[in-house]
Amino acid sequence: MPPIENDTGKNELKTQIQQLIDSNQVMVFSKSYCPYCVQVKDLFKELKIECNVMELDLMENGTNYQEMLLEMTGQRTVPQVFVNKTHVGGCDKTMQAHKDGSLQQLLSGETQAYDYDLIVIGGGSGGLACSKEAALLGKKVMVLDFVVPTPKGTSWGLGGTCVNVGCIPKKLMHQTALLATAIQDARKFGWEFDESVKHNWETMKTAVNNYIGSLNWGYRVSLRDKKVEYVNAYAEFVEPHKIKATNKRGKETFYTAARFVLATGERPRYLGIPGxxxxxxxxxxxxxxxxxxxxxxxxxxxxxxxxxxxxxxxxxxxxxxxxxxxxxxxxxxxxxxxxxxxxxxxxxxxxxxxxxxxxxxxxxxxxxxxxxxxxxxxxxxxxxxxxxxxxxxxGRNACTDKIGLDKAGVRVNPKNGKIPVNDEEQTNVPHIYAIGDILEGKWELTPVAIQAGKLLARRLYGGSAVKCDYINVPTTVFTPLEYGACGLSEEKATELYGQENIEVYHSLFWPLEFTVPNRDNNRCYAKIICNKLDNDRVIGFHYLGPNAGEVTQGFGAAMKCGATKEQLDTTIGIHPTCAEVFTTLDVTKRSGGDITQSGC
Amino acid sequence: MAHRFLARRIWTLSVNELRCLPSSTATVASSSFSTSLHSVPNRASFLAPSRSPAVSHASLRRVSFNVQDNEDFTERVINSDLPVLVDFHAQWCGPCKILGPRLEKAVAKKKGRVAMAKVDIDDHTDLAIEYGVSAVPTVIAMRGGDVVDRFVGIKDDDQLDSFVSKVIGQ
The missing domain is CATH 3.50.50.60 (FAD/NAD(P)-binding domain)
Known part of the structure; x- marks a missing residue:
C-alpha cells in the first residue's frame, strides 16, 4: 500500500481513527508480535475490561494508520492506548497509569478536567526542580509557595530554606568567619597592615541578602520562562484533588489537579518553654x-x-x-x-x-x-x-500539619509529622507524592530534594524508570573546621556489619597552609570505613579539615562507583593537598598505631 | 599582581555588561560589579563631555515617580499622553543604583516631553514578569500603551540621551 498523498484520503483515515477512539471505551492500536502490546492487552484482560484491538501489522494499510497516529498523538510506536477518548500512551505510560490510579479514574469515566496536570505545594529546591521538569515535559503545572513569618516577623522570598535561610547565607557567613582566620594568618605570611580589623554585621547582612534577592528573582524568572504558573499563596487540601490557596490578603482561590507533589519542607522547632x-x-x-x-x-x-x-x-x-x-x-x-x-x-x-x-x-x-x-x-x-x-x-518540624492532608487521606507519621513514601516518592494516596525534607527516613539535603523532584517528574511524564538513589549521599557540615562525610558512620557500619567485619583506616593531618601560621596541628582528621566481607569496599568516608565539601564531592563519586581500599591506595595523590591523605591511609584504628603527622 | 588583573578586567568590561542577571551568571556579574562600583562613574564622567548646568536636585525629584500598583501603572504609564520610560529595578541590584539617577538626568533634559516611572520588581513582581523582565536594570519605553523600545543593563549619558530622544521622536 503506497503512502496516501492526497488530503482527502488523509482526512478520511483520520476520521476513521477518531471514530474508533470515540466509540470504544478502550482502544488499543497494536502489533500482534510486539511484547509490549501483549503486556497491555493482558493488563486489560486482567482488569476484565473489554478493549478493541487493532493489529496494525495484520492490516493492509497498517503503516498509514501508524503514520496518522503519529500525526495525531506525536507517538510513533505501538501500543497506543486510548481510554475514554484520552490518549494514555504506550506500555510504560499505561502501566504507570494503572499503578498510580489514573487509569482506573479514566476507566470509570471520571474524565472531569482538572485545572492542572500537576500542582506542587512548596517552592523550595525540590518543588521548583520538580515543577520545572514537569513543565518541560509538556505538562500544565502550578507551584504554590508561601512563607509564614517567624514569631519575630521575619519572612523571605521564593526558593525555600536553602536559598533564603539555609545553605546559601550559612556558607557566605561561614566564609566571612574563614576570612577572619585568613587575616590572622596573613601576618605570618608577611602581610603588614596597621589598622585594627573590625567586622561590620550590617554590611555582611546586606551583601548576603542582596545576593539572595537576586536568586529569588532568578527563580521567579525561570518559572515564567519554563511556563510554570506560580502563586504566592498558602495551599491546603480540601478534597483529594482540590486545594484551597489563601494569599497574604486572605483571598481564597481553589485549584484542582490530577496529581500533587508535597514539598513543603521544615521550619525550626521551638522549645515550648516560657519566653x-x-x-x-x-x-x-x-x-x-x-x-x-x-x-x-x-x-x-x-x-x-x-x-x-x-x-x-x-x-x-x-x-x-x-x-x-x-x-x-x-x-x-x-x-x-x-x-x-x-x-x-x-x-x-x-x-x-x-x-x-x-x-x-x-x-x-x-x-x-x-x-x-x-x-x-x-x-x-x-x-x-x-x-x-x-x-x-x-531541630526542625515538617510543615505537614496544616495543609489538610487528612482531607486528602495522606498518611503522616504522627510522631514527627514526616510522610512515609515508597521508593518512587509516592504516598499512600496514589496521586499524591512527596519530596524533600518532609520524607520519613530520607536525607534533609537540597541536592537530594532536587534530584528526587526531577526524577519524579521524569517518571510521571517522561516515561523514565530511574529512581532517586538515597545511598552514599555526600554532605558537609560547615563547622569552623569543616566536616565532610559520605556513606556510613562508624556506629552504623558496626551495627550493620559487625565490628569484626569492618576495617577503619585513619590519620591526622596538618594542612600545609596551617604550618606557616603554626595553627591547628593534628586537628584535621581523615577516616575511611571498609567492608572486609566485600573486597574492602569503602562504605564510610569522613574528613575533618578545610574545604571539606570540595574534598568530599569527588570521593562521593568514587563511592558511587564502588571504590575499594585498594583502588584508593593505587590512586596517585595530588601534592601538597589535604585530600591526598586518602591515598596513603595505612594505619588501622584497631591497631592503635600512631597517626600524628610530621613533615612531608 | 592581583590588583593589576582586577583593574584590567574592569577596563575591558564594557559598561552595558553591567547588570544583575538571574541564574548562575549573577555571581559573575555582581562580583565584577562590586569592584567597579567606584571606577565606573569616574570612567563615565571621563568619557562623557561635561554637561552644562547640572539639573537641580528638586527638579530631579519631579522627573520620575514610583509605581504604586497595577492600577497606578495603567493610569500613569499605559494611559499616559506622554511617552513613558519604565525603569525596572531592584534594591539588591547595584547597577540599578547607577542607572536610575543617570536616566532621570536624561529625562529631565527633555523638559516634560517624556515621563519616567520606576518599578521595584520585588514589590511589583507581576508587572515585571508580565513585561518580560529577566535581568535588572531593564528599561522599557512605552507610548500609547505599547512597548516601543527597551534595553537591559547600564548605559552612559550619551547613550541614554539618544535613547530618550529616539523615544520622543527627535
Whole structure:
C-alpha cells in the first residue's frame, strides 16, 4: 500500500481513527508480535475490561494508520492506548497509569478536567526542580509557595530554606568567619597592615541578602520562562484533588489537579518553654538580623547549631552552645566530637547536659539583654546566664500539619509529622507524592530534594524508570573546621556489619597552609570505613579539615562507583593537598598505631 | 599582581555588561560589579563631555515617580499622553543604583516631553514578569500603551540621551 498523498484520503483515515477512539471505551492500536502490546492487552484482560484491538501489522494499510497516529498523538510506536477518548500512551505510560490510579479514574469515566496536570505545594529546591521538569515535559503545572513569618516577623522570598535561610547565607557567613582566620594568618605570611580589623554585621547582612534577592528573582524568572504558573499563596487540601490557596490578603482561590507533589519542607522547632517565641530567634531570623547579635547562646547541637555558633564565634562574638546530650546526632560521633573540640579550642564555650527552662528579657534593644535559666539533665542543678541573643537550633518540624492532608487521606507519621513514601516518592494516596525534607527516613539535603523532584517528574511524564538513589549521599557540615562525610558512620557500619567485619583506616593531618601560621596541628582528621566481607569496599568516608565539601564531592563519586581500599591506595595523590591523605591511609584504628603527622 | 588583573578586567568590561542577571551568571556579574562600583562613574564622567548646568536636585525629584500598583501603572504609564520610560529595578541590584539617577538626568533634559516611572520588581513582581523582565536594570519605553523600545543593563549619558530622544521622536 503506497503512502496516501492526497488530503482527502488523509482526512478520511483520520476520521476513521477518531471514530474508533470515540466509540470504544478502550482502544488499543497494536502489533500482534510486539511484547509490549501483549503486556497491555493482558493488563486489560486482567482488569476484565473489554478493549478493541487493532493489529496494525495484520492490516493492509497498517503503516498509514501508524503514520496518522503519529500525526495525531506525536507517538510513533505501538501500543497506543486510548481510554475514554484520552490518549494514555504506550506500555510504560499505561502501566504507570494503572499503578498510580489514573487509569482506573479514566476507566470509570471520571474524565472531569482538572485545572492542572500537576500542582506542587512548596517552592523550595525540590518543588521548583520538580515543577520545572514537569513543565518541560509538556505538562500544565502550578507551584504554590508561601512563607509564614517567624514569631519575630521575619519572612523571605521564593526558593525555600536553602536559598533564603539555609545553605546559601550559612556558607557566605561561614566564609566571612574563614576570612577572619585568613587575616590572622596573613601576618605570618608577611602581610603588614596597621589598622585594627573590625567586622561590620550590617554590611555582611546586606551583601548576603542582596545576593539572595537576586536568586529569588532568578527563580521567579525561570518559572515564567519554563511556563510554570506560580502563586504566592498558602495551599491546603480540601478534597483529594482540590486545594484551597489563601494569599497574604486572605483571598481564597481553589485549584484542582490530577496529581500533587508535597514539598513543603521544615521550619525550626521551638522549645515550648516560657519566653522562647517571644525573645529567642532561630536560623530563620539570624541571617537577616538587622543588628549584630552580640553575646549569643546557641541552644542545641544540631548541625545548624554548630554551624551558626561556629561562624558567630568566627566573627569575634562571645558564643556559648548549650548541649542536651550529644553533638550532631546521626553523624559519626568520633568526627562530631573532633569538630566540637576544635570549636572549643577556638573560644566557643560548651555547656553540656543542660536544657533551658525559661527565657526572660532584662532589657529590650537591638540586641537587648536576656536571662536564660537552665536545668541539668542529670542533677537538680539550675544555672543562669545573661546573653544578648538566644538562638534556638534544636531541630526542625515538617510543615505537614496544616495543609489538610487528612482531607486528602495522606498518611503522616504522627510522631514527627514526616510522610512515609515508597521508593518512587509516592504516598499512600496514589496521586499524591512527596519530596524533600518532609520524607520519613530520607536525607534533609537540597541536592537530594532536587534530584528526587526531577526524577519524579521524569517518571510521571517522561516515561523514565530511574529512581532517586538515597545511598552514599555526600554532605558537609560547615563547622569552623569543616566536616565532610559520605556513606556510613562508624556506629552504623558496626551495627550493620559487625565490628569484626569492618576495617577503619585513619590519620591526622596538618594542612600545609596551617604550618606557616603554626595553627591547628593534628586537628584535621581523615577516616575511611571498609567492608572486609566485600573486597574492602569503602562504605564510610569522613574528613575533618578545610574545604571539606570540595574534598568530599569527588570521593562521593568514587563511592558511587564502588571504590575499594585498594583502588584508593593505587590512586596517585595530588601534592601538597589535604585530600591526598586518602591515598596513603595505612594505619588501622584497631591497631592503635600512631597517626600524628610530621613533615612531608 | 592581583590588583593589576582586577583593574584590567574592569577596563575591558564594557559598561552595558553591567547588570544583575538571574541564574548562575549573577555571581559573575555582581562580583565584577562590586569592584567597579567606584571606577565606573569616574570612567563615565571621563568619557562623557561635561554637561552644562547640572539639573537641580528638586527638579530631579519631579522627573520620575514610583509605581504604586497595577492600577497606578495603567493610569500613569499605559494611559499616559506622554511617552513613558519604565525603569525596572531592584534594591539588591547595584547597577540599578547607577542607572536610575543617570536616566532621570536624561529625562529631565527633555523638559516634560517624556515621563519616567520606576518599578521595584520585588514589590511589583507581576508587572515585571508580565513585561518580560529577566535581568535588572531593564528599561522599557512605552507610548500609547505599547512597548516601543527597551534595553537591559547600564548605559552612559550619551547613550541614554539618544535613547530618550529616539523615544520622543527627535
Amino acid at each position: 522562647d517565641k517571644e525573645y529567642c530567634i532561630t536560623s530563620d531570623d539570624l541571617f537577616s538580623l538587622p543588628y549584630c547579635p552580640g553575646k549569643t547562646l546557641v541552644i542545641g547541637a544540631s548541625y545548624v547549631a554548630l554551624e551558626c555558633g561556629g561562624f558567630l564565634a568566627g566573627l569575634g562574638l562571645d558564643v556559648t552552645v548549650m548541649v542536651r546530650s550529644i553533638l550532631l546526632r546521626g553523624f559519626d560521633q568520633d568526627m562530631a566530637n573532633r569538630a566540637g573540640e576544635h570549636m572549643e579550642t577556638h573560644g566557643v564555650k560548651f555547656i553540656r547536659k543542660f536544657v533551658p527552662i525559661k527565657i526572660e528579657e532584662l532589657e529590650a534593644g537591638s540586641p537587648g539583654r536576656l536571662k536564660v535559666t537552665a536545668k541539668s539533665t542529670e542533677t537538680d542543678e539550675i544555672i543562669e546566664g545573661e546573653y544578648n541573643t538566644v538562638l534556638i537550633a534544636v
